[in-house]
Amino acid sequence: MSKADILDTILERKRVEIDLLARRYTRGELETLARAAPAPRGFIRALQARLAAGGAGVIAEIKRASPSKGLIREDFDPAWLARQYESGGAACLSVLTDEKFFQGHNAFLVQARAACSLPAIRKDFLIDETQIIEARAIGADAVLLIAAALEPARLKALYDCARHWQLDVLVEIHDGEELEQVLSAGLGEGWLLGINNRNLRTFATSLDATLDLLPRLPAQLPVVTESGIGSAADVAHMRAHGVQMFLVGESLMRQERPGAALRALIA
Numbered sequence: 655m656s657k658a659d660i661l662d663t664i665l666e667r668k669r670v671e672i673d674l675l676a677r678r679y680t681r682g683e684l685e686t687l688a689r690a691a692p693a694p695r696g697f698i699r700a701l702q703a704r705l706a707a708g709g710a711g712v713i714a715e716i717k718r719a720s721p722s723k724g725l726i727r728e729d730f731d732p733a734w735l736a737r738q739y740e741s742g743g744a745a746c747l748s749v750l751t752d753e754k755f756f757q758g759h760n761a762f763l764v765q766a767r768a769a770c771s772l773p774a775i776r777k778d779f780l781i782d783e784t785q786i787i788e789a790r791a792i793g794a795d796a797v798l799l800i801a802a803a804l805e806p807a808r809l810k811a812l813y814d815c816a817r818h819w820q821l822d823v824l825v826e827i828h829d830g831e832e833l834e835q836v837l838s839a840g841l842g843e844g845w846l847l848g849i850n851n852r853n854l855r856t857f858a859t860s861l862d863a864t865l866d867l868l869p870r871l872p873a874q875l876p877v878v879t880e881s882g883i884g885s886a887a888d889v890a891h892m893r894a895h896g897v898q899m900f901l902v903g904e905s906l907m908r909q910e911r912p913g914a915a916l917r918a919l920i921a
């Protein structure tokens with residue numbers, strides 16, 4: 655597999671998974687499961703509360719492996735990790751549910767969320783409404799939508815579906831072109847912009863991806879900087895530029911005590 659087309663490879667696999675999901679459950683059955691799920695905890699609200707208190711809003715990620723890094727953490731217990739992150743000061747959790755490329759699982763989100771009181775985002779590659787209803791059915795409080803994988807009209811349709819199911823939405827971009835596409839989609843309330851410092855096609859990671867886009871963002875649009883945040887200096891540097899929300903995975907997952915590591919990161 656060439657690194658240049660990892661996103662396309664993942665999306666191809668997702669179309670197979672969407673097919674499998676449709677064979678397992680009718681749309682009506684999925685909707686019944688989603689209606690029976692525990693009430694959403696308020697993902698954006700939890701982040702806003704941290705910011706209002708003058709702190710950083712951290713979405714701490716539960717990620718066992720990734721296509722760029724391979725296995726990240728051997729000893730992997732989502733419930734324990736969730737409690738670590740909660741005690742370390744996270745505002746929210748992010749849980750990878752993709753099985754094939756990130757060694758994630760839907761059950762990890764269920765376990766992590768049940769072990770703490772934090773809201774959780776389903777981190778996966780969502781391109782179909784049924785995946786969003788599935789996210790709510792497993793208890794997710796928010797979903798990730800990746801601009802590079804969705805035309806603006808599809809982004810809007812999936813956003814509408816998520817909002818219908820009371821999910822908050824993190825819309826991820828990597829560059830100025832994707833920013834324009836997202837702004838053209840006409841999204842209303844209940845979403846946040848995420849700038850992924852990692853290029854999903856090349857894996858190249860630089861915090862400049864966020865810093866370079868800041869002057870182009872509309873005023874009042876809250877932004878989450880994602881990926882490659884490894885030190886308290888990275889966090890301080892971003893905060894000095896007005897970025898107050900962070901999505902952090904690998905650098906915490908590699909620590910023996912991820913909770914203490916998180917506390918040090920935002921001290």
Ligand SMILES: O=P(O)(O)OC[C@@H](O)[C@@H](O)c1c[nH]c2ccccc12
Nearest residue numbers: 850880881882883901902903904905
């Ligand atoms: O482990 P890192 O470098 O701290 O990155 C976390 C998160 O941003 C990254 O996992 C991520 C960002 N966008 C994604 C989309 C799909 C899968 C994973 C991701």
